[in-house]
Amino acid sequence: MSEGKTFAGKYVIFVHRRGEVKIRASLSTVEKELNSKEFIISDRGYLANIQHVMKMKGRDLYMRDGNIITVGRERLKGVREAILNYWGV
Numbered sequence: 001m002s003e004g005k006t007f008a009g010k011y012v013i014f015v016h017r018r019g020e021v022k023i024r025a026s027l028s029t030v031e032k033e034l035n036s037k038e039f040i041i042s043d044r045g046y047l048a049n050i051q052h053v054m055k056m057k058g059r060d061l062y063m064r065d066g067n068i069i070t071v072g073r074e075r076l077k078g079v080r081e082a083i084l085n086y087w088g089v
Contacts, residue, residue, distance in 0.1 A: 012047075015065065040082050043072035050086045 012030050014021045031047055038050045042061060052064040059076055061069040071079045
């Protein structure tokens with residue numbers, strides 16, 4: 001099984017300072033349990049913590065850990081608004 005991929009919507013991989021943790025759950029379930037405006041679904045399969053977004057350029061979110069997450073076209077407006085609201089712009 002490849003790291004960073006979900007299979008049949010049953011696994012979520014949390015990337016954090018100390019590495020990664022994989023749990024058996026759907027992304028929508030995790031989003032509901034987090035119940036926080038700081039977490040946004042940026043594309044199918046990605047839930048990003050706004051606190052760790054260093055910049056947004058075009059459709060790409062540049063994360064504190066160096067990862068780049070591309071925002072889906074259908075989510076771009078909402079993600080941009082959420083980030084700008086969080087940054088107070």
